[in-house]
Amino acid sequence: MIRTLLFLCLVHYAPAWINTGFGVKWKSFDDVLVSKSFMFEITNVYKSTRCVLLCLQNESCVSVFYRRQHRRCQFHDVLFMSPEDGEQENGTMYYSLTTGDCVPGYIHNRLLNICYQLHLDKISYDDALADCTSRGEHFAVIDNADKQNHVVKQIKSSSAARTFSYFLDGSDAANEGQWVFHDGRPMTYFAWRSGNPTGSAGEKDYIVASKLDNAFLWRDGRQTEEKNYICQKDL
Numbered sequence: 001m002i003r004t005l006l007f008l009c010l011v012h013y014a015p016a017w018i019n020t021g022f023g024v025k026w027k028s029f030d031d032v033l034v035s036k037s038f039m040f041e042i043t044n045v046y047k048s049t050r051c052v053l054l055c056l057q058n059e060s061c062v063s064v065f066y067r068r069q070h071r072r073c074q075f076h077d078v079l080f081m082s083p084e085d086g087e088q089e090n091g092t093m094y095y096s097l098t099t100g101d102c103v104p105g106y107i108h109n110r111l112l113n114i115c116y117q118l119h120l121d122k123i124s125y126d127d128a129l130a131d132c133t134s135r136g137e138h139f140a141v142i143d144n145a146d147k148q149n150h151v152v153k154q155i156k157s158s159s160a161a162r163t164f165s166y167f168l169d170g171s172d173a174a175n176e177g178q179w180v181f182h183d184g185r186p187m188t189y190f191a192w193r194s195g196n197p198t199g200s201a202g203e204k205d206y207i208v209a210s211k212l213d214n215a216f217l218w219r220d221g222r223q224t225e226e227k228n229y230i231c232q233k234d235l
């Protein structure tokens with residue numbers, strides 16, 4: 001779904017504040033207000049560009065709403081993927097923030113230095129990985145609790161995304177119990193669901209962030225399973 005959203009115009013920011021970057025107005029988000037889980041809100045802002053500039057100043061900020069009639073900026077650390085996730089309010093302008101090599105349409109958490117996309121089509125591990133690598137990407141690398149918490153919050157922020165489970169980077173196919181990322185780096189952080197991993201040698205060698213309990217904790221999954229997936233673009 002995210003790939004189908006249209007971009008309207010670029011709003012340039014003061015280059016003294018950050019090296020590269022811009023806000024992208026998501027045309028699909030006209031007249032949409034998301035009132036939940038915002039980071040913070042300020043009042044008495046007269047232009048939406050001011051909201052974009054303020055969002056750029058905070059590395060946690062991924063998207064911002066300018067509520068014109070209230071002259072307020074509403075900052076978020078997630079990207080809202082669907083108008084159905086918000087309420088309708090005339091005059092609200094929505095911007096997503098990307099910088100550097102993270103292209104529009106991706107979720108860019110500058111604080112965590114990750115750039116990624118959720119893919120809401122359910123396909124096999126091999127096909128999902130092939131889709132990521134076709135763009136020079138890999139499955140999302142979750143190597144600390146902050147990234148896990150952020151990605152879970154991002155998934156939960158979308159009414160469509162939160163109904164799925166996702167392939168993430170990491171495998172113990174080469175050596176059972178020795179989990180490594182795509183580049184061979186040993187994994188040291190895990191967000192296993194209770195009782196996982198469950199696989200024995202040669203089976204369940206891949207990581208799935210499971211929708212069970214709406215927690216998106218991990219289980220070890222099989223290569224033949226069909227799941228949704230998250231691709232990450234290196235910056």
Ligand SMILES: [Ca+2]
Nearest residue numbers: 199203204205
């Ligand atoms: Ca295994």
